[in-house]
Every structure is written in structure tokens, then in C-alpha cells.
Amino acid sequence: MLAHPETPVPSHWNPLRALKVTAPVTPVTRYQLNRALANPAQCRATLAEAGVDFDAMEDLVVDENCGIIGRGRLSALVTSDVKAVETSCATTLRLAMWEHHVVQPAAQDLLGKQVSRLQHVGSYNCRQIRTAQDQGSGWSSHATADSIDIVGLQFADGRSLTLLSDWGNEGPEGVFLREIWQGACDWFRVVLGTDFNRLHANHFHLQGPGWGYCR
Numbered sequence: 001m002l003a004h005p006e007t008p009v010p011s012h013w014n015p016l017r018a019l020k021v022t023a024p025v026t027p028v029t030r031y032q033l034n035r036a037l038a039n040p041a042q043c044r045a046t047l048a049e050a051g052v053d054f055d056a057m058e059d060l061v062v063d064e065n066c067g068i069i070g071r072g073r074l075s076a077l078v079t080s081d082v083k084a085v086e087t088s089c090a091t092t093l094r095l096a097m098w099e100h101h102v103v104q105p106a107a108q109d110l111l112g113k114q115v116s117r118l119q120h121v122g123s124y125n126c127r128q129i130r131t132a133q134d135q136g137s138g139w140s141s142h143a144t145a146d147s148i149d150i151v152g153l154q155f156a157d158g159r160s161l162t163l164l165s166d167w168g169n170e171g172p173e174g175v176f177l178r179e180i181w182q183g184a185c186d187w188f189r190v191v192l193g194t195d196f197n198r199l200h201a202n203h204f205h206l207q208g209p210g211w212g213y214c215r
Contacts, residue, residue: 018042021050021078021096036093037208040070043089047096050078054092066126068145079104080115087123088145090208094187095148098206102183107155110176117154119162121203123147130199141190147207164202167194185214 012023012032019032036046047054053076060068070089074082077099099118107115124145129138141147152162166173181204184191190210192200 018049019046021046021052021093021100025101033093033097037090040089043070043093044072047089047092050096050100052077052092052096054089057086060124062126065139066143068124071145077118081117082120085120085123085148086145087148088208091123091145091148091206094208095206098180098184098187102186103153103180106176106179106183107153110172110179111155114156115153116156118150119152119154119160121149121151123149141207141209146209147188147190147205149203149205151203162202163194163204182214189213191215 010023011017011020012026013028015028015031017032019029019036023029036042044054044056053074055073055075057071057073059071068086068088071086072089072092073084073086074092074095075084076082077096080099080103095118099115103115103118107113123142125140125142127140127143129140151164152160152166154160161173161177163177167177168174169177181191181193184204184206188206188208188210189212190205190207191214192205192207193215194201194203196205196215
């Protein structure tokens with residue numbers, strides 16, 4: 001029943017079908033996502049089907065610590081733009097799921113408008129982890145483009161919010177920022193927000209691989 005080309009089971013309920021970014025989230029979505037994340041070709045096909053602008057590039061191999069598997073240049077998600085950034089397909093796919101299923105619905109529900117642009121400060125950076133004591137302790141997930149740092153959002157009406165200025169807002173803008181921070185934990189394994197430490201005061205650190213940490 002699941003494998004037949006004319007199966008009546010919708011694709012977002014069918015574990016044998018490929019992930020669709022814009023499909024409703026079901027208990028099957030996590031399985032479909034993990035399968036796409038593990039296969040760069042399937043990951044790219046999933047992004048293309050959703051209309052995400054992710055131009056494929058050759059994988060980058062620097063050394064055992066730095067490089068990008070599934071490398072590409074991201075410039076637009078499903079319904080919002082980003083400043084062109086070199087990152088991995090896996091990071092882009094997680095970001096697309098967050099933008100479509102968390103950011104845009106929260107913007108409409110809480111602010112009555114659409115996000116037109118996600119503002120970031122980069123993804124790939126061949127460096128070690130930075131700590132509040134400025135001491136490196138292993139290699140950062142940025143060294144493999146497995147994370148991206150989001151500093152703010154711009155809306156269709158031209159207004160913008162930044163985490164540095166608006167995180168503490170007690171109105172709907174602050175509620176919106178806190179909701180999308182919490183919602184990022186559904187799509188990324190490690191999410192560090194502005195309250196984590198002074199190094200994250202101005203951005204969300206959204207990281208794909210990890211042990212499951214949201215703070």
C-alpha cells in the first residue's frame with residue numbers, strides 16, 4: 001500500500017516517500033528528514049522541490065577538521081531571502097524547515113506579517129570553539145558548516161528585529177523572538193540563544209549535529 005505509485009497514503013504520512021519541506025509535519029517527518037540529511041543528492045532535490053535557492057558547489061576539503069560536505073551557496077529559503085552564504089545542504093535543509101514551519105507561522109500569528117529576510121553572520125568558519133574565557137576546546141561546528149548564526153529578521157513592511165536590541169522586548173516582538181528560538185530546537189540538535197553567554201548575546205547559534213541541547 002505504501003510502495004504502490006498510486007498509493008492513497010499522503011507523502012507526508014508515508015515513510016517511503018521523500019521529504020517535502022512545505023508538507024504538514026507528522027510523526028513521519030523526522031524519519032524523512034534524517035534520510036534526506038544523510039544523502040546530499042536527496043537533500044539538494046528536496047531543497048529544489050521547495051524552491052530554495054541553493055547552488056551546488058564542489059565539496060570543500062581543507063584538512064581533518066575543516067571542510068564542507070554537500071557544499072553550496074544559499075541565497076533564498078522557501079519564502080524569505082538570505083544574504084548569500086556558503087554552507088552545507090544539511091544546514092540549509094534544517095534552516096528551511098525552521099523558516100517554513102516555525103518562523104513564518106509565528107510571524108503571522110504574533111505580528112501579522114511575513115518575514116522577508118533572515119539576517120545572519122555566516123556559517124562556515126574554519127576555527128575552534130570559542131568560550132566565554134576565550135579558550136578553544138575542540139573544533140567548532142562552523143568548521144564544517146554544520147551551523148549558522150542568525151542575528152535578526154527583516155519583514156515585508158521593511159521593519160526589522162535584531163536579537164541584540166529586541167530580545168528583552170516584553171511585547172509581541174519579544175514573544176516572537178523567544179518562540180522562534182524555542183521552535184528552532186525542533187529542527188536543530190544544538191540551539192544556543194542570547195541568554196546562553198555573552199558570546200551569543202547577538203545571535204542564535206543553530207547547529208545540526210549534537211547531543212540535543214536548547215538554551
